[in-house]
Amino acid sequence: MANLQGIGDEGSANAPCLAACSKAQGRRATRPRLSPGKRAAGATLGTVVDPLASQWLATIVEGSDDAIIGKSLDGTVGSWNSGATRIFGYTSAEMIGSPISRLIPDELAAEEVEILARLARGERFDHFETVRIAKDRRRVPVSLAVSPILDAVGKVVGASNIARDLSSRKAAEQTLRDAKDQAQRMQAEADNANQAKTDFLAAMSHEIRTPLNCIEGVIYLLTRSQALTPEQLRYADLVKNASVALRIIVDDILDFSKVEAGQLDLEPRPFELAALIRDTVAIVAPLATAKNLELTCVIDAGAPKWVSGDQRRLRQVLLNLLANAVKFTMEGSVKLAAGSQTAADGREQMVFSVTDTGLGVATENLHRLFRAFSQADNAVNRLHGGTGLGLAICKRIVEMMGGEIGIVSEIGEGSIVSFTAHLPSVAGPALVSEKPVDKVGVRNCRILVVDDIDTNLEIVETYLQDAGHSVVSVNSGLGAIQLLGNSRFDLVLMDVQMPMMDGVTATRCIRALSAPIGDIPIIAMTAHVLPQQVKTFLEAGMNDHIGKPIELAKLLEMVRRWQPGAGKDGVCVESDPTDFDRPTLDTFVLAVGTEKATLIAHKFLESLSGAFKSTFTDSQHEAHDLINTAGVFGLCGFVRACREIAEVAPSQELERSGQVLQEMQRAQSIALRTLTKQLLAKLRAVAVPPVRRRA
Numbered sequence: 001m002a003n004l005q006g007i008g009d010e011g012s013a014n015a016p017c018l019a020a021c022s023k024a025q026g027r028r029a030t031r032p033r034l035s036p037g038k039r040a041a042g043a044t045l046g047t048v049v050d051p052l053a054s055q056w057l058a059t060i061v062e063g064s065d066d067a068i069i070g071k072s073l074d075g076t077v078g079s080w081n082s083g084a085t086r087i088f089g090y091t092s093a094e095m096i097g098s099p100i101s102r103l104i105p106d107e108l109a110a111e112e113v114e115i116l117a118r119l120a121r122g123e124r125f126d127h128f129e130t131v132r133i134a135k136d137r138r139r140v141p142v143s144l145a146v147s148p149i150l151d152a153v154g155k156v157v158g159a160s161n162i163a164r165d166l167s168s169r170k171a172a173e174q175t176l177r178d179a180k181d182q183a184q185r186m187q188a189e190a191d192n193a194n195q196a197k198t199d200f201l202a203a204m205s206h207e208i209r210t211p212l213n214c215i216e217g218v219i220y221l222l223t224r225s226q227a228l229t230p231e232q233l234r235y236a237d238l239v240k241n242a243s244v245a246l247r248i249i250v251d252d253i254l255d256f257s258k259v260e261a262g263q264l265d266l267e268p269r270p271f272e273l274a275a276l277i278r279d280t281v282a283i284v285a286p287l288a289t290a291k292n293l294e295l296t297c298v299i300d301a302g303a304p305k306w307v308s309g310d311q312r313r314l315r316q317v318l319l320n321l322l323a324n325a326v327k328f329t330m331e332g333s334v335k336l337a338a339g340s341q342t343a344a345d346g347r348e349q350m351v352f353s354v355t356d357t358g359l360g361v362a363t364e365n366l367h368r369l370f371r372a373f374s375q376a377d378n379a380v381n382r383l384h385g386g387t388g389l390g391l392a393i394c395k396r397i398v399e400m401m402g403g404e405i406g407i408v409s410e411i412g413e414g415s416i417v418s419f420t421a422h423l424p425s426v427a428g429p430a431l432v433s434e435k436p437v438d439k440v441g442v443r444n445c446r447i448l449v450v451d452d453i454d455t456n457l458e459i460v461e462t463y464l465q466d467a468g469h470s471v472v473s474v475n476s477g478l479g480a481i482q483l484l485g486n487s488r489f490d491l492v493l494m495d496v497q498m499p500m501m502d503g504v505t506a507t508r509c510i511r512a513l514s515a516p517i518g519d520i521p522i523i524a525m526t527a528h529v530l531p532q533q534v535k536t537f538l539e540a541g542m543n544d545h546i547g548k549p550i551e552l553a554k555l556l557e558m559v560r561r562w563q564p565g566a567g568k569d570g571v572c573v574e575s576d577p578t579d580f581d582r583p584t585l586d587t588f589v590l591a592v593g594t595e596k597a598t599l600i601a602h603k604f605l606e607s608l609s610g611a612f613k614s615t616f617t618d619s620q621h622e623a624h625d626l627i628n629t630a631g632v633f634g635l636c637g638f639v640r641a642c643r644e645i646a647e648v649a650p651s652q653e654l655e656r657s658g659q660v661l662q663e664m665q666r667a668q669s670i671a672l673r674t675l676t677k678q679l680l681a682k683l684r685a686v687a688v689p690p691v692r693r694r695a
Contacts, residue, residue, distance in 0.1 A: 089135030209527035213549035217459030300339030304425030325356035332357030353418035426658030477506025579637030641667035
């Protein structure tokens, strides 16, 4: 009870508890009548207190983990429990009779003065956080509650302080903050490292592709000469093969960067399965023959003839697996097998396997094969080369095709790599009077080639002129703009990285010009090929992209695709009058205004360009989302195709999806051409020129 003395019986910090305990014992404490204001201001002290209740209260106070301190209005400590000793280090003998200011930091002295002043008016303070000083000079964070103590007539004679030690909670909060800060720093470091890696890949890709373009182009020019000896031709072939091998490595790194960025997309189209497999095996056959390996291919009789899928990516997986099998097989055979089976979900799926009699892989190393930059054995890299990315990319492609990939192997016993893929069977195209692809829609174009490297200009000029096109070359973006203002061209092939004015800036300037110059197709022709770089080119107004080193076939296909009147598939697409209703467009523009119509048109163009590249079901959803905007822009043919694809029921998908999807893609090509050539041209004609809007 000693710690409860010092202020006197009337100054007990726990008078309300004493009164409650007395009542619990059936005794009634004598309480004076107080005015409502005084009654609300604080607790009163009973004049008669049961000794047993007082003893209980003292025990409760002493046993509390919180510091319970009584003080007078001048700040003198009158009671001090063991909780206060534990928190602040002072004993009751040291503190009773001492000023409470011993616990107050200097900077909080004004806080205590204000508390005492407000207590004298009967105010109380619910829990608030502050700091007190312990005997060993530690700063102790506490949650403090302060209540006035009243005498029998309701006069404030002191105060009770209940302080809860927050040190543990604050330490935990600080630990959490430190962990969060560290996690943020680590995330920032990871982001910086990832950006540095991306920047490195971009720089490396550009710096390697630029000389590769020169090497492959010069080899092409060299082999056109009739004066080379057989030995010189052999040397040229060796250089060409070496450049192709180097390009494969660069392409692997590019594909992996797409995988990491989530930008590796599939473009499903109907294709003949057996033809793709035969073509893929034919590519690897010379490598197998050179090593005296038996290369065989078996396609199950029950496999569908035509399927829907991304044949380029499927070929990439098969080619990688076959090339690996040949690379790691010294003698014996390599076999590719293809068949179909029913998956667990009831869908039909294709199964492919590549079996070899090669070196094999130790069981403990199998898990490493599908990791990026990893090979089963470091000696493998020294002996056979490679980036260690091929199988990691294959795994991602297979997963995107709805399948799985795995390997069974033993050292010295060869390997079996197998994978599944969801490639729904579709009806083959109708046999109509076909024309050779290279003759359909092909005409001589007048092409402007823009590049600051003379060798690149010479190579591209030769490629195009050999194909019958008329070519004009210029070595700067500014020169390209000047030429376009003075001469007519069908197409621009634009390098990106050039001094004075780069290709992106030049493209933006061209797009700001009035039609027809502002609508000319512009193809990025650059060694910048990472996904985020290509996105920048398209956002600047370029229509497409071809990466360096430039392959002749891809270049000619790109020209065929974007020549006047050509659709995306490289075949001339003439718009039927029923494909586009100009009055509908005029009505829409009049209703919403040119600026808003232009904004909507650009958004629609972006959505339309990225559509119809996934599954048939996804294509149906995309058609549903696009049909309304297509309608207000007067794209009647596209609207009809959207309705037709929407009418295909799930039960008819296998039967009709191939033909309907082809028609959908044809309508998409016409709509894209109409958007860029007619719709946007009209909007530019009535709008304020973009150059003035950007000023």
